[in-house]
Amino acid sequence: MILSAQASQIRNLFLISKCDECIQASEKIEASSEEFNSYQLCQLYKILSLFEISQFEEAQKQFINLIQEARQKKGSLIDQVDLLTLSFYQWELCDYDSYECEQLNEELFKAIEIYKSDHKLEDLNTDGVYHLAQAMYTFIEYFQYDSNFECIEHLKRAQQLLNQKLDQEILFLMGWMLDYLGKNEEAIEYQLKLYSENQYFPSICNNISVTYKQMGKDDKQEEFLLQAEKIQPKNIVVMHNLAINYNQKDNQLKVEEYFTRSLAMYPNNSHTHYMQGHILLMKGEHQLGMEVLQKGIQVNPNDCNIYELMSLFDHSKFQEYMQKCISIRPKKSRYYSLMADRFLSLQQIEQSLNYLNLALSCKQSEADYVKDSIKKVVCYRTLHNYQEALQLIVQTLEKIKTFPNSLWGFQICKIINQLALPSLQKISILDSNNSRYLQKLDEIVRYILEKAKQSYIEGLKINPRFSQGHNNLGVIYQHMNMQEEALQCFLNSLEINPQDYQALMNIGNIYSEKNQLEEAKQWMIKSLNINPKNKDCHLNLGTIYIQMKKYKEAEQSYLRALDLDAQDFLVNYKLGCLYSEVLLINPSDIEAYFNLGQFYSQMNMFKEEKQSYLKILQIDPKYFQAYEKLGNLYFNMNMLEDAKQNYLKSIDLNPQSAISYFNLGITYQSMSMLEEAKQCYLSTLQINPQFSDAKKRYEQCDILLFKNKVK
Template sequence: MESKQEDILIQKVKNLYYNCKIKECIQFIEDDHEKRGSYCHQILQIYKGLSQFKAQLINEAFDTFENLIMENKQLKGNKVDELDVLAVIFYQLETQYFHVPKAEQYNSNLLQICELYREQNEFLDSYQKGVYLYGKGLYFFIETSREGIDEKCIKYMEEALNYQNWFNEEIIITLAWCCFIGHKFDLSCKWFNKIYEVNPKFPSLANNFALACEQIGDLPKAEKLYLEEMEVRWFNQVIINNLSLFYGEKMNDQEKQKFYQEKLINLKPITARICHYHGIYLNKKGKQQEAVQLFKQGIEIDPSYVANYEQLSEIYSVTDIQNSIILIEKCIEMYPNDGCLYTSLGRRYDVLQDRQKAIEAYTKSIQLKNYQEYKVYSNGRLSYQHYYQQNYPQALREIFKACSFKKSNTMLDHYSSYCWVLCQIQKFPLKEIIQIINEQSGLVITRFEQFANKSKDKNIKSLYLVKLDYLRTILFIISYRKYVENFLAFKNDILYWDLFID
């Protein structure tokens, strides 16, 4: 086929995709059996994979992208062009929506191909810097999304928009999602709206925009957007479940929640994700045995979908702790670098009062990539394990580590009381407590002030104000020694008396 005809073919595929005619797009590409040029073939496969993701044909989408990436490598060897990079970008982006740990697992591949592309093409006329910047931005987003996104991801993507890219809409959608995950909800809505004003049918746009609108409290707009997405993607299990959650949790409309859950469970074919979503709904409604059967069915349908193992393990943690542990360990086999799974494992060993195994699991959960709230929780539980073993110094260190996270505010009242208990233990001298405080830095100073301000108990309030004074004094001495003392010509034993004179 001539190049002009291939351009027409590509444009038709793009029109189908960007007008959210997802199933038609997949079918059109699959029905095309002509031998295509390399560029045309790659573009068609990219849009086929994207369409499969949007149709929730997840395993098929993985296969499409993985086959394309492998084909490109076999055809070009170590040579990399912009379509090679974009294939990995879109694969990683959609994987991140589906399962963050899976995207993290392969994120180094994205960085590698971005740098190869820059090294090989930077000084060529064909070089598209926007591709490189988009890839680097996405890399930093995936790398840091669970623990507070690195602002570099936003800067890279904003810079990428300065170039004439045919995929600028994808960059803007990704930017909006970065802002959403980074809790910049107003900015997220601004970016989503930028695309919505031009093309409200952009796949997934209305759904993701609705999520952001929920966060800023604009529920009427969120409802409107969800229903718009339902019109064009009525077959999508995520949309149906989101609508169900919206009506049940935001609008307190249990009838509509039930209506959409029935619509969800009646989708054909039933998938592991449907089993997961509907199982959670049943469990919350007190139908635990029905939920258990659905989670088991989901595992049979797709043994690689970890969410069903996790939900089943959570139920078993009350009635069958050993089986609960086995299920979490199966998840760890699939995703050994997911810190969340080790947090869950630590909780199971907590139930068994196996202190050492709990310590090992919680320590691992902190070392690996994990959501901040789980790291805060794990540090807190680590502290308790050391407390039970009468290792009070380490218990205090761990609770201070928990306080160093930005998102630990909800636990402050509890931590205040717990620290009070630790500091009152007779076998734990004040001198050692001050020494441990001296090891701390960063947000812990702010935390002491918050402990004091939040405490209703005057004794606890006084304790933390005293500890704060101790900490400030120690920091003054450290600063004095580091930045002043060495520049003084005269030094003697009364050098620091001024710190204690009233």
């Protein structure tokens, strides 16, 4: 592809961030049939310049006009300039609106297909612009869903074939794509290479700052952000990133400065309201944050980011906000999935299933597909629809089995098996016809295990002193129910490395399965002596103690595991089972009910959590901690009046509870009762002067009350 002198001049202005001059120069160029491609390229760089100075709506409008002009001039013909126009526009649109970018990617795909049909295969193989278009299409199609690096190979091919034409644009795209794909080290190499050649390339300094931030190099991040601002002071993204940077440094004057400048320059850009509102909400300024977000909605009633953010902080309008998002972006699975979560937490299973079906009908990443499928299995099991649950498990396993990372697939199989095991047991008893599904599930798991087993055996032939390899092979033998082979592998690992705590734990697991509990316990303790932070070992030791009827020791083991990972589903589940078992032995055990309530809270089982605390109050109406937990529960459900009443009862029973005063203060603040909130924070500090969060909120209330008086 050859750029005309006119197009080269316009491009050169863009390349050094002279965006206003680029726009002005391109506006003087008129379209002609003879030089239309030159005109189209000039207009393309004008559109890119509009994006760079944050004239997003004008850029989109100009793009639509340009495409219409191109079709009027060229009819159905698609040439290199058309592919370049669509590809470069996608580059800018992706950062501004990834959802619209995804929809437009279908047009890029159609254009590529038309172009392919008009060219021979050997010509396409040597066509740099074609490979650039393929790179952009592939990236947009997969980057939100899976780490597909085909786009990088296409870009490298384009770079070779174009022979320094569009070299700076390709370097930029290479760094940009690699950053999105999580390859920060590789991304920064391309970004710094472009920077060394042309530090004024649009957005390169901003992108370098983002990559450095992800690499944990905050000093470098600010340095390049400030340079980005100097090069292009009209770029709203740079202003927002600077505001975020200064917020993290608690420099609120600078935060306010950049948001004020952004709003003054672009009063109709709702993303500033979103960013500012988000920061305020995270600082606890609920009322002010929501007011800012509402202003953003007035500016742009279709800003889904704002609706989603408001749904997190105003539970009473969660469904209203999510439905608004769905009406605006009906092909985005995330909104359906969030609605499903909401109904699942309320135990409205049928509604949850409906939204999960809608989520699964949309384009999703493999991780989201598995996540929503597991939620659907949970719904089916809750409804006792075991047949559907089993079918879905098999379908999910079949879909993910084809992915190249078999060990990752194996982990997913383990998770699904753990979640589904009670259902599988019930199915085999209730309906013998399900054996074909069980057989299919078994085939898939055995296939993955056999592949992994062979890989480790071959690897150990090459390096027989690789202790971790012996241990991993032993784990596979365990899952294949080949316990003696597994035991030998673990002993081999210990012979090479006596400090292999995983092998020690796995030997304990084998003895546990043999019901040799004392031996199993001793192996687990040996493992924990070497690595006391092994969560799985604490979990396994807890299960052994339960089998030995040593419930206090079991609880201690589970709580140690929970200290290491408070969000672990299995640890919380095991704790719940333990407390339930204790209550069967002693139905008046208040501590067991309290702990069971905390377990239900972790599982988002709010109805059951509430019943646990109410049961405590039936046994002992003066157990103030139960009122405190009920207050937390009601607050999280946005039932602020009920939360307030329970916190007041907790304080009445225990006037020295600093946390109850503090939580009551947060509740009053959420109800916009600032004087009452301020008094609660003061009471908190009188009980505990070191309570720093109470001090911060007390000062916030002071500021908000002052602002209200000024108004």
